[in-house]
Amino acid sequence: MDVTSLIAWSRAQFALTAMYHWLFVPLTLGLGVIMSLAETQYYRTGDPFWKKSAQFWQKLFGINFAIGVATGIILEFQFGTNWSNYSWFVGDIFGAPLAIEGILAFFMESTFIAVMFFGWGKVSKGFHLASSWLTVVGATISAVWILIANAWMQNPQGMVFNPETMRNEMHDFWAVALSPTAIIKFLHTVTTSWTLGTFFALGICVLYLLRGHHTDFARRNLKIIAPFGLLAAILSAETGHLSAVDVAKNQPMKLAAMEAIYDTGKSTPDGHTADGEGVGLGIIGVLNPSKQQPDDATPSHLFSIEAPRLLSFMVAGNGTHYVPGINNILEGGYHLPDGTVALSTEEKMQRGRQAIDALNAFRTARKAGDSVAAQAQRQILEEHFPYYGYGYFDSKYETVPNVPLTYYSFRIMVGLGGAFLLLYLLLTWYAYKRNDKLQSTRWLLWASLILTPMAWIASEAGWVVAEVGRQPWTIQNLLPVQAAISKIEASSVIITFTLFALLFTIMLVAEVNIMRKAIKSGPEQH
Known part of the structure; x- marks a missing residue:
């Protein structure tokens, strides 16, 4: 068995499945809120327009929901097929959130989604509205437990290793479920999913306005979409900052890779930079492809614009806080927040x-x-x-993640997030103050249309930062990928990788085609 090839293909297959799955999940979470907001308007006003709007968004939600469930099931199966050592080593802990997700969230979703789709005219308006919101809540609860499991991989706690069974056993369930990493990851993931969902709905409305079809539907729905998108973008930025602070505390190597920082000098015993200059935040830059090892003399950047002391300030609230670079982490010797000295x-x-x-x-x-x-x-x-x-x-050097991929993905995510926030500021103002001029403001409509697919790119880039930045660990500091894989032939993984790539592509093409036909038909043909 070629272990190197097996690791590479196992990682590639899991990445393929996860990234395809993540095309659908955030849209489910975000679009679910929009359809529920539209139905809330119908409940409040009794206006049939909002009933048609809710049914239109629900149809698109249902198409996406079905594909998301299919890819999610395949993703979870891979823990047993491709990562059996991982499943054995931490299955007692990692399996608990996934079991709760299956028992609680799936049952909740499957119950109320049936009422949501088939209950129009059969149940009261209030009960139907509650079913719509509870479907969204169920989908969000599903995300909660998956994100708790993922957060535990980023910052493992609440367990004790039993050498007699060779397994980590859960010692404190609430330490796992309510860890700061889990809470922050949940908040950031959900708010960014809301942002993506609003962009999907925004893109449809913009298309209608540009083509002159269903313009009343587009302009009135933008009064829901734009402010919700603005709120989501603001919350995404704030929770993203909190996530970076958590990364600085628990995954310093990931933060160093995100910023492509290699050496920040020495630290003082109280946790400040020895030269008092602090650590700057790279705004934009181009990495030097000639740099082969972290500690060689080759400059790390060909070009970089940096904000002095800003990284130190963002991490700890003061401009001289010490943030170790990649070489500092490799060599150790700097002072940790608890007063101890970091090991090499x-x-x-x-x-x-x-x-x-x-x-x-x-x-x-x-x-x-x-x-x-x-x-x-x-x-x-x-x-x-x-x-x-x-x-x-x-x-x-094996402990250093892929710096260029992490560095550029982080900047794509943050840069697009800033563009989203600015766009929704403008759209909210136009939707409420110049709604009659919105259709004729072509530059704003085209900017919205161009940025719509960028929401998926920003979302995927965020997961690249989170997961590639954690490498080479499946569980941070506890289990590297080479110790987590199953003992199977690499050729078997190549076959399943190819089959999954083909299957997922067919599913994606099918969803896009069905979505396109539903959007083209418009809200009247719900």
């Missing part, structure tokens, strides 16, 4: 190997019935277990 990566690797050796010795001693030796090895394991995952690396 090579020291962590050494301690990780001691943990692995102690685990093997513990199992051997236990099998031989030598309880004294087993207890001694268990103590060594517990002492060095925080570095267990580092024991699988042969070189410290």
Whole structure:
């Protein structure tokens, strides 16, 4: 078995499935709110226009929802097929949120989505409205538990490793479910999904205005879409900032890769930069492709515009806060917020190997019935277990993620987020103050149409930052990818990768075609 090829293809297959799945999930969350807002207007006013609007958005929601569920099921199956060592090692923890998601959210969604689609005229207006909102709540709850599982991979806590079973066992459920990382990740993911959903609806309305069809529908619905999009964009920016602060605290290597920072000098014992200059935030730049290793002398950037001290200020609220670069993390020696000194990566690797050796010795001693030796090895394991995952690396450079991909993805996400916020400011003003002029303001309509597909690019870029920036870890500092894969042939993964790529592409083309026909028919043909 070619392990390198197996790892590469397993990662590629999971990335393929996750990124296809993520085309549909945020649209479900965002479009669900818009359809429910339209139905709320119908409930309040009794205007048949809003009933047609709600039914139109619901039809598009239903098409997207079905495809999203199909890709999500395939995604979860891969934990057992391609990442069985991972599933064994942390299944007691990771499986709990996914089980709750299946039991609670799926049942809730499947119950109320039936009423939402088939209950018009059969149940009261109030109950139907409640069903629509509860469908959205169910979809959001589904996202909650998946994001809790993902947040635990970014910042594992609430568990204890049992060397007798070779498994991590949940010690504190609420530490897993309510960790700051989980809360922030949920808030940021949901608010960015709202932004994407509003752009989908915005793009449809803009098309109608540009073509002169269903213009009343477009102008009136924009009074819902534009302010909700503005709120979502503002919340996305704020939760994104909180997410970056959390990354700085728990995943400093990811932050260093996001900013392509290699060396920030020495730190003072109280956590400030030794030179008092702070660490700047890169606004825009071009990385040097000639830089091969983090610690070589090649300049990291060909071009860069930087805001002095801004990264230090954003991370900790003061302009001299110390933020380690990639080389600082590799070499260690800087002061951590708790007053201790950071270990070098090579020291962590050494301690990780001691943990692995102690685990093997513990199992051997236990099998031989030598309880004294087993207890001694268990103590060594517990002492060095925080570095267990580092024991699988042969070189410290393996712990550095793909810097260019993380760096550029982060700037795409943030840059587009700023453009979205500005656009929705203008659209909200036009929707309420110059609604009659909106159709004739062609530059604004074209800007909205151009930025609509950019919402998907920004969303996917955000997940690239989150997941590529965490590499090479499946679980941060605990389990690297080479220790998480299943023992299968790479050729098998290549076959399934090809089949999934073909299947998902067919599903995407089918959805786009069905969506296009529904949009072309317009809200009257609900």
